Amino acid sequence: EPTETESKAGLDRFIASLRSLAERAKAGDESLHSAPHFAPRRRLDETQAARKPVLVWQG
Numbered sequence: 001e002p003t004e005t006e007s008k009a010g011l012d013r014f015i016a017s018l019r020s021l022a023e024r025a026k027a028g029d030e031s032l033h034s035a036p037h038f039a040p041r042r043r044l045d046e047t048q049a050a051r052k053p054v055l056v057w058q059g
Contacts, residue, residue, distance in 0.1 A: 025032055
């Protein structure tokens with residue numbers, strides 16, 4: 001559980017970040033609609049992934 005592995009200061013920073021994101025979402029911040037910005041892939045096609053899964057195993 002995060003309460004056992006993280007410090008109170010770390011949890012407080014996480015909560016502050018989530019509250020900041022919630023306020024930005026309520027204010028209609030358009031940058032949240034195009035997130036994530038720095039990921040290797042912008043959006044995943046979950047329908048195609050479910051219909052045609054690519055399973056790779058390396059032993």
